[in-house]
Amino acid sequence: MTDFDFASRVDRVEPSATLAISNLANELEADGIDVVDLSVGEPDFDTPENIKRAAEDSLAAGDTGYTSSNGIPELREAIAEKLRADGIDCAADNVVVTPGGKQALYEIFHTLIDGADGRSPSASGTSSRTGDEVVLLDPAWVSYEAQAKMAGADLSRVDLSPYDFQLEPALDDLAETVSDDTELLVVNSPSNPTGAVYSDAALEGVRDLAVDHDVTVISDEMYDEITYGVEQTSLGSLDGMGEHTITVNGFSKAYAMTGWRLGYFCAPESFVSQAGKIQSHSVSCAVNFVQHAGIEALRNTDEAVGEMREAFRERRDMLADLFADHGVDVPVGDGAFYMMLPVSDDDQAWCEGAIEDAHVATVPGSAFGTPGYARLSYAASTERLREGVERLADGGYI
Structure with missing residues (x-):
């Protein structure tokens, strides 16, 4: 096999911690384990129908070059x-x-x-x-x-x-x-x-x-x-x-x-x-x-965006209340769909344990330059969010 002489810019960059956690979640799910995935920064909604129709109309019109x-x-x-x-x-x-x-x-x-x-x-x-x-x-x-x-x-x-x-x-x-x-x-x-x-x-x-x-x-x-x-x-x-x-x-x-x-x-x-x-x-x-x-x-999507925004707000408030019920005070932001949950100083080990033991996927705060936290995405259903918090509590992670 060729011994490549890799460029220094590649050596300077680490693989994505978010994708690493997501890959581990996928491996567990492939083994039949139910994972509550709170790691991915992706809305859990489908693209609004009018947007999809606009793409279909554009394709039909020949906008392919x-x-x-x-x-x-x-x-x-x-x-x-x-x-x-x-x-x-x-x-x-x-x-x-x-x-x-x-x-x-x-x-x-x-x-x-x-x-x-x-x-x-x-x-x-x-x-x-x-x-x-x-x-x-x-x-x-x-x-x-x-x-x-x-x-x-x-x-x-x-x-x-x-x-x-x-x-x-x-x-x-x-x-x-x-x-x-x-x-x-x-x-x-x-x-x-x-x-x-x-x-x-x-x-x-x-x-x-x-x-x-x-x-x-x-x-x-x-x-x-x-x-x-x-x-x-x-x-x-x-x-x-x-x-x-x-x-x-x-x-x-x-x-x-x-x-x-x-x-x-x-x-x-x-x-x-x-x-x-x-x-x-x-x-x-x-x-x-x-x-x-x-x-x-x-x-033409103000209404759809508003509905998604309201759903995220309700999930944020519910999640903060659930953590408060377990005695955990989480800083609550006024935007996006993330929370930074205070965890142990070794947040990497905490996140690995949470997914392996409690089957809840999160992202270590050290990946964002701030150890001692885990990022949670609340772009998930209220049922899955409740399940995730209960699993963390039952496993002794909160």
Whole structure:
């Protein structure tokens, strides 16, 4: 067998902890064991029927070829309309449609980040060059770290766990981390994995730092349609942030379209022209008929999204009450469909035990940069959520 000389960017990245847990759950289920899977960040709803019909109509109309690399004009305009309604100064020419949110992030990181050159450390133990600095807010979605490492960035992290995962009380910590050497800051509100929705004051603090230090901010708003009793503010809508913000969003979560692979970002035209090179030489374009379905999703699904949102809210409240009944106080976020359950310091061992003994699948908090927690997704039926909590209690895990 060939002894491959693997690129350093591959060595810098660990396999997805979420997929590792999911694979273990699949193995147990293949052996006939019933697993309550609370690990996957995927809505348990089907894609709304009108969206599916739009894709079928598009297929019937022959929309099966390549599109322009940045996306069909009608979808880019619909996205721009949505973002303008959110207060962002966005035109169709500011939008790039991508095959999923991860591809949007990939293009952003690789457009902005100059990485370490990948050569082996010198005899003195120091590498010849370090990469641009990327700042993450922990706990942070696992793919941010992976994307940054693949691009060769140096990572700095700000821990929000002492503040119940809220950003506003951690602004002083963030100010000590962000500097003129920072190239990119990633903000995710509503948050995966905590469900936190950051306050306007917190976002204004980010704005002040970004402007003062000339830092670009990725505002990942993938869960912006899934909030409970609060309004999520788009960072790019704040005064002074138009040239400092790249807004990332997509269709996976709000419209239950994870498998459709459709995302986008909005950025200044100068950035779009450069990132577009990566898109054109990698994935070429998002799928044609899926883009047509995206137009329908943006314009005609408010009722369906509202029904899913209400179901998630009811599950969140029920789950928090169930844990409280067992004496466990869990920080409750105002968005997305996740909770961070406090567990033992060795959260990896806790999660492995929970799935092997109690047959409940969760994701260790250390995968998100915050040990001592397990992420639970409440994108599951109320019956399965109740069953999961009871199994954890019966097994002595809570």
